[in-house]
Amino acid sequence: MTRHVLPGFRLSVGYTLAALGSCVLLPLAALVWTACELGPSGWWAQVGTRRVMASLRLSFGAALLAAVIDMVLGLLVAWVLVRYRFALRRLCDALVDLPFALPTAVAGIALTALYAPNGWLGSRLVPFGIEVAYTQLGVLLAMVFVGLPFVVRTLQPVLESLEHDLEEAAYILGASPAQRFFRVLLPLLWPTLLTGYALALARAIGEYGSVVFISGNRLFRTEITPYLIVQKIDSQYDYRGAAALGAVMLAASLLLLVAISAWQRRARRWARLR
Amino acid sequence: MAAIAAVVSIGGRPAWTTRIARAALVLAAVAVLAWLLVLPLLAIFAETLRQGVAFYVAAIRQPDTLAAVRLTLTVAAIAVPLNLVFGLAAAWCMTHFQFRGKALLGALIDLPFSVSPVVAGMMLILVYGKYGWLGAWLEAHGWQVIFALPGLVLATVFVTLPFVARELIPLMQAQGSEQEEAALTLGAHGWQIFFRVTLPRVRWALLYGVLLCNARAMGEFGAVYVVSGHLRGITNTLPLQVDQLYEENFSAAFAVASLLALLTVVTLGIKRLLEWRHGGDMRAGY
Numbered sequence: 001m002t003r004h005v006l007p008g009f010r011l012s013v014g015y016t017l018a019a020l021g022s023c024v025l026l027p028l029a030a031l032v033w034t035a036c037e038l039g040p041s042g043w044w045a046q047v048g049t050r051r052v053m054a055s056l057r058l059s060f061g062a063a064l065l066a067a068v069i070d071m072v073l074g075l076l077v078a079w080v081l082v083r084y085r086f087a088l089r090r091l092c093d094a095l096v097d098l099p100f101a102l103p104t105a106v107a108g109i110a111l112t113a114l115y116a117p118n119g120w121l122g123s124r125l126v127p128f129g130i131e132v133a134y135t136q137l138g139v140l141l142a143m144v145f146v147g148l149p150f151v152v153r154t155l156q157p158v159l160e161s162l163e164h165d166l167e168e169a170a171y172i173l174g175a176s177p178a179q180r181f182f183r184v185l186l187p188l189l190w191p192t193l194l195t196g197y198a199l200a201l202a203r204a205i206g207e208y209g210s211v212v213f214i215s216g217n218r219l220f221r222t223e224i225t226p227y228l229i230v231q232k233i234d235s236q237y238d239y240r241g242a243a244a245l246g247a248v249m250l251a252a253s254l255l256l257l258v259a260i261s262a263w264q265r266r267a268r269r270w271a272r273l274r
Numbered sequence: 275m276a277a278i279a280a281v282v283s284i285g286g287r288p289a290w291t292t293r294i295a296r297a298a299l300v301l302a303a304v305a306v307l308a309w310l311l312v313l314p315l316l317a318i319f320a321e322t323l324r325q326g327v328a329f330y331v332a333a334i335r336q337p338d339t340l341a342a343v344r345l346t347l348t349v350a351a352i353a354v355p356l357n358l359v360f361g362l363a364a365a366w367c368m369t370h371f372q373f374r375g376k377a378l379l380g381a382l383i384d385l386p387f388s389v390s391p392v393v394a395g396m397m398l399i400l401v402y403g404k405y406g407w408l409g410a411w412l413e414a415h416g417w418q419v420i421f422a423l424p425g426l427v428l429a430t431v432f433v434t435l436p437f438v439a440r441e442l443i444p445l446m447q448a449q450g451s452e453q454e455e456a457a458l459t460l461g462a463h464g465w466q467i468f469f470r471v472t473l474p475r476v477r478w479a480l481l482y483g484v485l486l487c488n489a490r491a492m493g494e495f496g497a498v499y500v501v502s503g504h505l506r507g508i509t510n511t512l513p514l515q516v517d518q519l520y521e522e523n524f525s526a527a528f529a530v531a532s533l534l535a536l537l538t539v540v541t542l543g544i545k546r547l548l549e550w551r552h553g554g555d556m557r558a559g560y
Contacts, residue, residue: 027397110314206392229396
């Protein structure tokens with residue numbers, strides 16, 4: 001008897017590896033190689049400039065914050081969709097996927113048209129001194145937009161399968177609504193919330209299409225790192241510089257994701273212990 | 275949260291404070307969705323219709339726009355079947371076999387989700403571009419990848435790679451290998467097992483994955499932007515056409531964008547229909 005009972009192991013692994021190799025692994029190796037070729041000083045010359053540093057701060061800062069906002073709004077939306085029955089529930093549920101399915105460039109110009117100083121919302125907000133389009137607030141808004149479905153869709157199945165007995169026990173023992181939420185529900189949902197956070201974060205860091213229109217790409221202010229990469233490729237044909245920036249982005253986002261999944265493992269163990 | 279009290283008091287009518295708190299939560303959630311998601315969608319159609327139907331039709335019938343429509347359809351027609359086969363192959367080996375490096379393979383399948391589309395496009399240039407690793411070899415054989423259709427397809431395949439596999443793997447894992455093994459003992463050969471046993475069991479999940487994959491493939495911007503060189507009428511897909519028109523003719527950009535927005539609405543509609551009719555078949559169990 002062979003190790004594998006069913007046929008097709010070689011064929012399926014072979015095709016999977018061939019596709020991954022030509023499409024993902026080879027390009028990834030080329031990126032790492034090109035970035036390494038630069039050497040530490042060459043690399044720092046590309047990354048250490050004021051312009052790049054400002055963009056990295058904005059890209060990662062805004063993405064980290066946007067994913068937190070997504071976590072709060074996503075929890076609210078998922079909670080309401082799972083626990084309550086109301087008139088437009090099915091429509092609302094379907095709408096959640098919109099940022100998944102709407103092409104990013106379309107989302108970008110739509111948000112810009114809405115929040116530009118002469119736009120429908122922008123013209124109402126500017127008198128109050130709130131400028132969204134062409135500011136860092138706009139970058140944040142676009143990132144919140146693309147990340148929201150990740151949190152909602154991760155939470156929904158978990159909320160649906162959550163047993164009510166712990167909440168009921170807490171209620172009977174006299175816990176207030178706030179206590180029940182913060183001391184019973186939140187610890188149970190925390191690992192799932194972190195999964196949603198990581199997904200929304202990964203998407204927000206790399207997002208290009210929906211951000212570049214509303215950000216306006218102002219020097220040192222609203223340039224995100226993906227925009228700088230595109231600039232290097234498009235107008236300067238500087239593939240090495242682009243590779244240096246790409247390697248930094250990739251390494252930093254993978255590190256963040258690994259850190260979040262470690263935190264999540266701890267949270268999950270803790271939730272089980274309780 | 276007062277909502278929990280509502281859960282507890284099943285049977286009786288919840289207190290009026292509970293009902294107010296519940297209504298407030300529902301309103302807040304609906305307001306978030308309306309503000310964050312519905313308003314931008316409405317903005318596209320409002321901007322589109324502002325100039326009237328005649329302008330709309332004229333903007334769509336521009337030769338460059340029609341070329342972009344054709345290119346977008348072509349790219350999706352190549353990239354989506356490629357990912358369909360990839361998803362099936364990946365799910366088959368990930369769910370029916372135990373082998374070394376399986377966890378690593380699973381992580382690699384998901385990797386494109388954590389790579390910025392722009393970085394993905396740039397990585398492809400580093401391999402397939404004129405000065406890339408394979409550039410000289412490809413040029414000697416007369417193949418142009420970057421700034422041409424193959425590059426667009428590669429970039430699209432990269433960003434949509436996990437879509438089908440991610441729908442299939444959890445489902446096939448939950449279904450197990452028993453039925454395939456039973457077919458094997460009854461004398462079926464590999465392709466018979468695949469087409470007669472496995473495929474019918476996963477067909478709705480497969481369709482679901484293809485639907486999402488297609489929506490993303492037709493709407494991809496960042497990765498395609500980098501590898502296409504955005505040559506008008508030649509390598510411009512619809513999203514790239516929207517970008518270029520946005521610089522010069524605001525209203526025409528929205529007319530083209532509305533096509534993509536319609537695609538989104540149709541995609542979400544079919545998705546909902548699939549979940550409603552075949553939701554059970556797409557989750558664990560048969």
